[in-house]
Amino acid sequence: MKEYQHIKYRRVRLSTEAQIANSEQFREMMSTRRSVRHFSRDPVSKEVVENVIMTAASAPSGANKQPWTFCAISAPEMKKKIRLGAEEEEKLNYGGRMSDSWLEDLAPFDTNWEKPFLEDAPWLIVVFKKPYEESREGKQKNYYVNESVGLAVGILLTAIHQAGLVTLTHTPSPMNFLEKILHRPANERAFLLLPVGYPAADATVPDLQRKTREEVLVWYE
Ligand code: IYR
Numbered sequence: 728m729k730e731y732q733h734i735k736y737r738r739v740r741l742s743t744e745a746q747i748a749n750s751e752q753f754r755e756m757m758s759t760r761r762s763v764r765h766f767s768r769d770p771v772s773k774e775v776v777e778n779v780i781m782t783a784a785s786a787p788s789g790a791n792k793q794p795w796t797f798c799a800i801s802a803p804e805m806k807k808k809i810r811l812g813a814e815e816e817e818k819l820n821y822g823g824r825m826s827d828s829w830l831e832d833l834a835p836f837d838t839n840w841e842k843p844f845l846e847d848a849p850w851l852i853v854v855f856k857k858p859y860e861e862s863r864e865g866k867q868k869n870y871y872v873n874e875s876v877g878l879a880v881g882i883l884l885t886a887i888h889q890a891g892l893v894t895l896t897h898t899p900s901p902m903n904f905l906e907k908i909l910h911r912p913a914n915e916r917a918f919l920l921l922p923v924g925y926p927a928a929d930a931t932v933p934d935l936q937r938k939t940r941e942e943v944l945v946w947y948e
Contacts, residue, residue: 757885758937763893764838765930766848766922773801775890776850776923783883789870794857795879795918798909801850805908809853810845812904813897813920817842820900835933844895848922852894853905854880855915866914876918887923893930894921 741749780797788794800806817840821830845851856876859866869875880896887894902917911917 757888760884760888761893761932762895763926763930763932764836764844764895765927766844766893767925767927767930768847769849769925771849771892771924773799775892776852779883779886779890779892779923780852782886783879786875786879786882788875788878789872792857792860792869792875794860794869794872795876796855796857796911796915797883798853798855798911799850800853800909803846806846806848806851808908809851809905809920810842812908813842813845813899814840816899816901816904835935837933842897842899844922845897845920847927848924850923852883852921852923853909854883854918854921855906855911856918857914858916859914861912861914873918880919880921883921887921892923893926894923896921 776799780799783797784793784795800809821840825833854876856872857869858872859868884894884896897920899920902920905911905917905920906915
């Protein structure tokens with residue numbers, strides 16, 4: 728068995744007061760995150776997009792395989808293709824592929840098959856998962872792929888919000904049209920599509936409530 732080196736890891740220890748202050752401030756900041764479906768066409772710097780993606784790519788993953796690829800798209804003709812591909816699927820979803828109870832659950836969000844945000848947002852980030860790696864030795868399976876890529880996307884949402892931007896976790900279904908449009912290799916499967924930008928001047932969000940502490944948190948002290 729090959730020998731692997733470990734390196735020292737240290738963090739500055741914060742006082743309890745500083746931990747409370749930091750976590751409160753971060754909680755407050757994150758409490759203003761909302762999924763947004765109405766985007767401004769104002770541009771967003773490529774540097775910001777690179778920073779939020781590389782922050783996402785710092786996520787932990789099964790056996791550190793980092794089984795993800797992030798495609799960042801600003802080319803208008805590509806965004807148009809993606810919009811048309813998504814709308815084609817969504818027409819079928821809203822036209823009968825989704826159950827009545829599903830459509831009822833979606834009613835508060837006022838969604839339909841039309842996805843103008845896929846052209847309005849200055850950037851689309853398409854996240855791909857890699858169930859396996861392909862090398863000369865053959866296929867090597869990755870581990871906990873959905874969990875790993877889900878963690879990376881959680882960090883991506885956080886980084887986008889912290890940068891003062893908005894996004895939407897959009898899952899046109901099925902999503903395989905994205906693999907074709909973006910010419911992804913055989914070992915990549917579309918995981919999530921995120922428009923990124925500023926909210927439109929007249930953007931609204933549904934009046935939803937987050938679950939309370941009593942509903943989501945159980946202590947065992
Ligand atoms: N994919 C469709 C429907 C949809 C499904 C869920 I679950 C949502 O939370 C929101 C929408 C669409 O994007 O409209």
